[in-house]
Amino acid sequence: MSGAAIPPDCRLVVFDLDGTLYRQGPVRRAMLRELLLDRGHPGRLARLAILRRFRELREGMAFEHQGDFDDRLFARLAQETGRDEEKLRALVVDWMERRPLRHLRCARVAGASELFEALRRRGIAVGVWSDYPVVKKLAALGLTADFIASALDPLIGALKPDPAGLREVMRAAGTRPDETLMIGDRMSRDGAAAASAGVPFLLLGRRAPSGIPHVPDFHALLPQMEGA
Structure with missing residues (x-):
């Protein structure tokens, strides 16, 4: 875990799905x-x-x-x-x-369900944004989100790193970029989209480029949630 934290003024956390909420391997x-x-x-x-x-x-x-x-x-x-x-x-x-x-359920990233619950207890909305369909995968993972977006949605129609999906989730949630956090597993797609939208980014992974906050799984964020 390197510099990883949920910003204090955060009102919305948007998760990538494939590779972030479950391990693709x-x-x-x-x-x-x-x-x-x-x-x-x-x-x-x-x-x-x-x-x-x-x-x-x-x-x-x-x-x-x-x-x-x-x-x-x-x-x-x-x-x-x-x-x-x-x-x-x-x-x-x-x-x-x-x-x-x-x-999918067996490959769910450790701490995902607990983090979703902890965010909601703090009044932070949960969003999920993917290049692929979202609803059935979330159900298979045993997770629910307050806001979802897919590249296939008519209002989006663009793949990452285009930030259209992230902006649509923020619009639906009524949050500004500085009140939002994006979490994903790919700097070139999730990280680049967040940067284009002016949204802070947290990388899921054991390694990250210098200066990029990252966590190996979601358990690493739970102490902050529990201490809030």
């Missing part, structure tokens, strides 16, 4: 095992290649700064793979949204 390993054992169509290796390419294309689109990224993403994926766009959408929903849900 265990979930991805579980999904890889499941995919390699599944005999569905298309074949195992073809499915794996499609899903990897989907993730690569989506990561790259974060810096294109154009609207309708989801439609453009699947159109490009269909063109590259020669497969039907609607079938590709169904494949992605199945393997990247639906099937991982049962693995």
Whole structure:
């Protein structure tokens, strides 16, 4: 823990979801095992290649700064793979949204539930902002948020590091940037978005660039909450 604290005037904490509220490594390993054992169509290796390419294309689109990224993403994926766009959408929903849900609770970051409760006891609202759908993942994690936002929401339509989602959560909560804290696991996306919106940032991770506050998990923040 390095310089990590909830600011004294904080009224809203916005959490990234994937990689912040749960560890992605265990979930991805579980999904890889499941995919390699599944005999569905298309074949195992073809499915794996499609899903990897989907993730690569989506990561790259974060810096294109154009609207309708989801439609453009699947159109490009269909063109590259020669497969039907609607079938590709169904494949992605199945393997990247639906099937991982049962693995999330076991991968939840230590102290997440306790921190959510402690924040609310102090009158601090909890927001969750993700590049992917939020509602079902939060339910699978056993967590609830006061405000949620997804890059797929019509009012947002932009991937991180575009700060549109963070600004929408602040608008809904009625908070200013100096009353808000963003917590995420990626400096290049979560940290950059927070900086663009003028919001303080806390990195979840064991290491961080010099001068960046960070914590290895959420238990590290609980003593401050309990002593408030």
